[in-house]
Amino acid sequence: MTRPVPWIPSVLYGAVLLGGLYYAAIGPGPGVRSAGFAGLLCALTVLDAREWPVASGALFAPGAVFAPGAVFALRAVLLGAVAALDPSGLSRVLFVLLPFLAFFVWGRTVSVVLGAGCVAALAGVFTVRVPHWEVRAEYISDLLMFALGVVLAIAMAAVAVREQQARARLEGTLAQVAELSAARERNRLARDIHDSLGHHLTAIGIQLEKAEAFASLDAAGSAQAVAHARWSANRALDEVRASVRTLGPEAESGPAGLGRPLTDLVHHLDGGSGRITLEVSGTERRPLLVLYRAAQEGLTNACRHSGATQIRVDVAYEEQGAVLRVADNGGGLGTAEEGFGLAGLRERLRLAGGSVELRSSATGTVLTVRVPW
Incomplete structure (x- = not known):
């Protein structure tokens, strides 16, 4: 499924990049880690900026296409590398993108499971790196804020998917309305042709049959029938010209009386x-x-x-x-x-x-x- 909000990852990458570079400038100063940190964020931006066709193919081959799982795994690896090179710790917010983007590929259940896994993984990192983190307010606050970010990301993805589905249904409805309108217009034109041109052609046929039948018996009556047929032909031509000029609703297009x-x-x-x-x-x-x-x-x-x-x-x-x-x-x-x-x-x-x-x-x-x- 195409993501309805493709700009969100780029905004987060830009915010984390600026925050990380600022931290490096006021702290340890720029270095190799900062350069790698910035380079990986740029790579993530490029990765999320393009559409990846859902198919299989040879990796890195000319014209290759990638399955969603492969692209998603590559994104997760790059996020882990960014987090490892970021001394400020700001990049952990980027992991909310994993359940957010998973929603568009695999749906709600996978997204929720992945979001819970990200929260659990962050708690595991704190357990390994920070002794007694569970009694320190700043880490409890970080974990709660990250969990809230995951929930908001999943909710935003759900809203975006529903909006995209609603738009698709609306487009389908509009296409049906257009088709029905075209059918109604075709029926209207068919009725007009039958009721105007068809009627006059019938009248012409009747008058010409009469003229032929009376040609040798009643010259005046035959001539009158031909005149009536000519009138019907002229009338039909007038109505055809009127229809071509207007091609509009017929309701009140009749004569004055x-x-x-x-x-x-x-x-x-x-x-x-x-x-x-x-x-x-x-x-x-x-x-x-x-x-x-x-x-x-x-x-x-x-x-x-x-x-x-x-x-x-x-x-x-x-x-x-x-x-x-x-x-x-x-x-x-x-x-x-x-x-x-x-x-x-x-x-x-x-x-x-x-x-x-x-x-x-x-x-x-x-x-x-x-x-x-």
């Missing part, structure tokens, strides 16, 4: 046949694009698949919201499953806080959509 767009929609799908009727009641408070998309979906399905001879569109602007009903006298859905258009419409209504109800029988289909203000 839906009365005229709905009338145009019915007129161009009906083609003057009188098969489709539109009835609007109440006062529109604000345009609801989802209502227009629902009308597109319902009318396209009724015209394309139902075989209906009569299609009625009712829009009621009520106190709590708007209600759209598209009813036809066609053959119903039968055993056919709902397509992408209806699935996309349900998703639109869910995001808008509305509802969709579809009832189908052999005598016709009724699509009812409710949208709150």
